[in-house]
Amino acid sequence: MDNHCFNFKRYSLLDNHCFNPHHSALFTDLYELTMLQAYYAEGMTATAVFELFFRELPARRNYIMAAGLDDVLSYLEELRFTDDELAWLEQRGQFSEALLEALRHFRFTGDVYAVPEGTIVFENEPVVQVVAPLPEAQLVETYVLNQIHLQSVAATKAARVVTAAQGRNVVDFGSRRSHGTDAALKVACTSYLAGAIGTSNVAAGRLYAIPALGTMAHSYIQAHTDEMAAFKAFAREFPETTLLVDTYDTLAGVHKTIDLARQLGDAFKVQAIRLDSGDLAELARSSRKLLDEAGLEHIKIIASSGLDEYKITRLLERGAPIDGFGVGTELAVSADAPDIDFSYKLVAYDGQPRMKLSSSKVNRPGRKQVFRVRDDGRMVGDIIARCDETLEGEALLAPVMQNGKRLDPGQDSLAKAREHARAQLEALPSALKTLERAKAGYPVKISAALTTLTEELQRALECKLRS
Amino acid sequence: MDNHCFNFKRYSLLDNHCFNPHHSALFTDLYELTMLQAYYAEGMTATAVFELFFRELPARRNYIMAAGLDDVLSYLEELRFTDDELAWLEQRGQFSEALLEALRHFRFTGDVYAVPEGTIVFENEPVVQVVAPLPEAQLVETYVLNQIHLQSVAATKAARVVTAAQGRNVVDFGSRRSHGTDAALKVACTSYLAGAIGTSNVAAGRLYAIPALGTMAHSYIQAHTDEMAAFKAFAREFPETTLLVDTYDTLAGVHKTIDLARQLGDAFKVQAIRLDSGDLAELARSSRKLLDEAGLEHIKIIASSGLDEYKITRLLERGAPIDGFGVGTELAVSADAPDIDFSYKLVAYDGQPRMKLSSSKVNRPGRKQVFRVRDDGRMVGDIIARCDETLEGEALLAPVMQNGKRLDPGQDSLAKAREHARAQLEALPSALKTLERAKAGYPVKISAALTTLTEELQRALECKLRS
Numbered sequence: 051m052d053n054h055c056f057n058f059k060r061y062s063l064l065d066n067h068c069f070n071p072h073h074s075a076l077f078t079d080l081y082e083l084t085m086l087q088a089y090y091a092e093g094m095t096a097t098a099v100f101e102l103f104f105r106e107l108p109a110r111r112n113y114i115m116a117a118g119l120d121d122v123l124s125y126l127e128e129l130r131f132t133d134d135e136l137a138w139l140e141q142r143g144q145f146s147e148a149l150l151e152a153l154r155h156f157r158f159t160g161d162v163y164a165v166p167e168g169t170i171v172f173e174n175e176p177v178v179q180v181v182a183p184l185p186e187a188q189l190v191e192t193y194v195l196n197q198i199h200l201q202s203v204a205a206t207k208a209a210r211v212v213t214a215a216q217g218r219n220v221v222d223f224g225s226r227r228s229h230g231t232d233a234a235l236k237v238a239c240t241s242y243l244a245g246a247i248g249t250s251n252v253a254a255g256r257l258y259a260i261p262a263l264g265t266m267a268h269s270y271i272q273a274h275t276d277e278m279a280a281f282k283a284f285a286r287e288f289p290e291t292t293l294l295v296d297t298y299d300t301l302a303g304v305h306k307t308i309d310l311a312r313q314l315g316d317a318f319k320v321q322a323i324r325l326d327s328g329d330l331a332e333l334a335r336s337s338r339k340l341l342d343e344a345g346l347e348h349i350k351i352i353a354s355s356g357l358d359e360y361k362i363t364r365l366l367e368r369g370a371p372i373d374g375f376g377v378g379t380e381l382a383v384s385a386d387a388p389d390i391d392f393s394y395k396l397v398a399y400d401g402q403p404r405m406k407l408s409s410s411k412v413n414r415p416g417r418k419q420v421f422r423v424r425d426d427g428r429m430v431g432d433i434i435a436r437c438d439e440t441l442e443g444e445a446l447l448a449p450v451m452q453n454g455k456r457l458d459p460g461q462d463s464l465a466k467a468r469e470h471a472r473a474q475l476e477a478l479p480s481a482l483k484t485l486e487r488a489k490a491g492y493p494v495k496i497s498a499a500l501t502t503l504t505e506e507l508q509r510a511l512e513c514k515l516r517s
Numbered sequence: 518m519d520n521h522c523f524n525f526k527r528y529s530l531l532d533n534h535c536f537n538p539h540h541s542a543l544f545t546d547l548y549e550l551t552m553l554q555a556y557y558a559e560g561m562t563a564t565a566v567f568e569l570f571f572r573e574l575p576a577r578r579n580y581i582m583a584a585g586l587d588d589v590l591s592y593l594e595e596l597r598f599t600d601d602e603l604a605w606l607e608q609r610g611q612f613s614e615a616l617l618e619a620l621r622h623f624r625f626t627g628d629v630y631a632v633p634e635g636t637i638v639f640e641n642e643p644v645v646q647v648v649a650p651l652p653e654a655q656l657v658e659t660y661v662l663n664q665i666h667l668q669s670v671a672a673t674k675a676a677r678v679v680t681a682a683q684g685r686n687v688v689d690f691g692s693r694r695s696h697g698t699d700a701a702l703k704v705a706c707t708s709y710l711a712g713a714i715g716t717s718n719v720a721a722g723r724l725y726a727i728p729a730l731g732t733m734a735h736s737y738i739q740a741h742t743d744e745m746a747a748f749k750a751f752a753r754e755f756p757e758t759t760l761l762v763d764t765y766d767t768l769a770g771v772h773k774t775i776d777l778a779r780q781l782g783d784a785f786k787v788q789a790i791r792l793d794s795g796d797l798a799e800l801a802r803s804s805r806k807l808l809d810e811a812g813l814e815h816i817k818i819i820a821s822s823g824l825d826e827y828k829i830t831r832l833l834e835r836g837a838p839i840d841g842f843g844v845g846t847e848l849a850v851s852a853d854a855p856d857i858d859f860s861y862k863l864v865a866y867d868g869q870p871r872m873k874l875s876s877s878k879v880n881r882p883g884r885k886q887v888f889r890v891r892d893d894g895r896m897v898g899d900i901i902a903r904c905d906e907t908l909e910g911e912a913l914l915a916p917v918m919q920n921g922k923r924l925d926p927g928q929d930s931l932a933k934a935r936e937h938a939r940a941q942l943e944a945l946p947s948a949l950k951t952l953e954r955a956k957a958g959y960p961v962k963i964s965a966a967l968t969t970l971t972e973e974l975q976r977a978l979e980c981k982l983r984s
Contacts, residue, residue, distance in 0.1 A: 081717065089737075100736070273561060
């Protein structure tokens with residue numbers, strides 16, 4: 051019953067029989083399991099509707115780019131309890147035989163509706179809607195939230211950085227500071243979704259079939275006794291490389307690049323230099339001048355070093371001749387908005403709308419649809435409605451899974467999602483693309499029918515409370 | 518060569534032949550691979566020393582609790598390129614035959630020195646020291662930084678939350694808002710390391726053999742037509758549960774708990790109620806009064822709802838009779854300090870100390886040791902020294918891996934690390950345990966010998982630059 055590789059803090063993924071906690075049905079909050087036991091005991095297996103949405107934009111965000119759907123659908127398709135996991139649950143002595151038996155046959159058989167990957171969303175708009183037997187819709191809460199939250203945080207940050215770069219290349223350099231391996235992979239993918247041209251992370255490059263990029267670190271230069279010797283040796287192996295010039299003195303490094311070009315003549319294929327410290331705008335200007343004077347106008351200048359959308363904006367305002375940005379920590383952790391208050395709420399059970407009344411956390415009942423109105427292509431306002439309404443504008447939520455099977459997203463789904471994300475950013479009101487909080491937020495209305503339903507149910511619940 | 522389950526954004530872990538990006542040798546920055554190719558081509562395989570440290574404390578931190586070592590050592594022991602990964606790298610057409618051949622036989626054969634898991638560390642103190650042939654020490658940079666960074670961010674946040682709770686229970690509720698699956702698991706583990714009593718995450722509970730805790734969500738109450746019916750049904754399945762009382766009206770929920778106690782008599786075993794909204798201090802006081810008046814003094818009060826160390830401190834300052842805290846988002850993302858400027862720097866190669874000069878990013882050369890001086894058990898100051906010095910105080914860095922094999926940490930290593938972390942926090946000057954930045958930081962000195970070495974090398978490098 052016990053797993054030989056299941057030691058403290060260790061799971062060998064070289065041994066494929068091991069419990070993999072990243073993609074386990076046990077990746078859930080314990081209360082999901084205790085609630086499931088109660089639901090099964092009470093025969094509460096009718097259809098539930100849960101909606102995933104956020105209530106408030108983070109202070110420094112004007113919009114959220116929704117992401118993470120593909121991982122959610124893969125999880126729902128593959129979700130099952132292995133014998134090994136069931137045995138472990140049984141060992142705990144906490145759960146009923148009935149629950150364990152139900153989990154043995156557990157599959158997600160429901161339907162999912164969602165906004166397309168890369169869609170811009172606002173307060174209270176359902177991003178994912180799960181319609182399934184109550185225990186199924188309940189169990190998946192933790193993973194679904196975990197992935198949509200992380201990937202939407204990361205896609206939104208990347209969209210801001212890419213917007214700030216005004217068409218210049220942005221590359222994700224964040225893997226060393228992202229919160230773990232999963233975040234590193236998802237930050238790479240969602241950065242690409244939002245318009246970055248690639249990532250430094252090789253595993254992400256492979257997993258998502260996106261460009262993996264990078265050349266050298268300071269350690270490479272330092273390991274040599276001489277910077278020029280390091281440049282030469284590296285250019286021999288990778289002629290079209292980017293040289294990191296700031297290990298000892300940036301402009302001296304640029305001079306060495308120019309010397310190397312003279313020495314190598316036609317064999318000189320170096321494409322760029324990278325600046326990673328100091329006053330990047332000033333150094334970029336001086337470097338550009340030196341390179342141009344040496345006839346090396348084609349050599350590009352890449353900058354990195356604690357960059358984010360604010361610093362990139364200031365660099366470009368100062369006219370820094372920088373052609374591309376490597377963005378690490380800030381893209382990885384989204385320090386100015388590392389979390390969004392996404393939650394996953396029951397809005398209907400067995401055909402009846404549901405809501406809670408807890409102070410300041412009221413949520414609107416019933417299954418919903420979001421209609422987006424455009425004017426000359428530009429987004430001008432959304433209306434959150436009951437799902438049985440048909441209002442003007444484009445309906446954002448569409449079916450993505452039926453009876454536990456994902457609907458075919460077609461070929462090149464990441465490329466399509468990236469194009470969708472680009473078009474979404476283009477259609478966004480320009481006031482929302484600024485870095486600070488826009489004075490007037492994007493207009494999101496609630497339909498009359500949804501308002502009526504909310505007020506009626508609220509009155510009924512309050513009446514019941516008083517009785 | 519291609520892997521049938523290697524689709525866009527999908528990797529099925531049900532199929533064990535698949536590429537697992539979380540524990541792959543490809544989880545590295547591309548530049549590590551290009552540098553390796555150059556190192557091998559140049560025959561640069563002598564011993565390198567890399568040190569992992571941070572330069573500056575985040576603005577809202579007075580100390581960092583180092584964590585993540587176990588995952589680093591597992592990674593180093595298991596690191597190898599599979600045939601499948603090598604085939605993928607070859608397909609890129611970017612790398613030399615010589616590199617691919619070297620990677621085929623690649624193993625980490627070096628030594629590692631580190632401070633024990635849960636040790637409190639400060640600016641510029643090496644946390645992990647890797648002594649290995651240059652290509653080996655270089656390749657592992659990305660993963661080693663990724664894990665020590667995440668886990669130290671999380672352990673430090675948890676230490677602050679646990680300190681603020683002044684002996685009351687703290688449980689990690691953060692999995693839904695942590696940055697991905699890896700962060701959820703590591704936040705659970707490092708929270709426990711730092712003194713939390715458990716986690717809501719079942720997979721983490723299993724993986725680390727730590728308590729998995731939790732009872733019910735609002736959705737459970739809402740799915741019922743009646744709150745009392747929900748309480749009764751749940752208590753039937755789990756008599757010793759915690760009842761969530763705030764779905765509609767907190768004090769009405771408490772009254773129902775009291776009614777349930779009267780109805781069930783001796784069969785009433787409910788242990789606690791949970792408050793998840795509103796003015797928690799006021800509601801805790803009113804709830805405590807109602808419960809006590811009903812003779813239910815033994816029922817504990819658990820609070821959750823956007824808590825962090827600041828809010829917990831204010832609740833306790835207001836005298837809130839709360840027995841335990843469920844802490845979610847803030848523990849998960851450490852929003853007030855989501856990143857630490859950890860880096861992994863070459864400090865020696867082939868017996869020679871190395872450093873870089875880039876403006877404001879100078880690092881001290883040579884392999885080091887940290888000596889910690891105590892007075893009556895309390896930490897009073899550290900000295901960063903050359904590794905060949907012997908100074909007063911306790912040497913923090915000790916060998917943890919030799920020739921690529923981890924030294925036996927013994928049984929119950931998490932329990933031991935947790936006790937070590939507790940003792941570290943106890944020995945910390947109390948001024949550093951406050952939530953705001955302490956006026957006087959912890960004294961960290963540089964030894965005379967290390968200062969001399971730094972100055973000499975700096976002079977030599979500057980002299981060379983001018984020549």
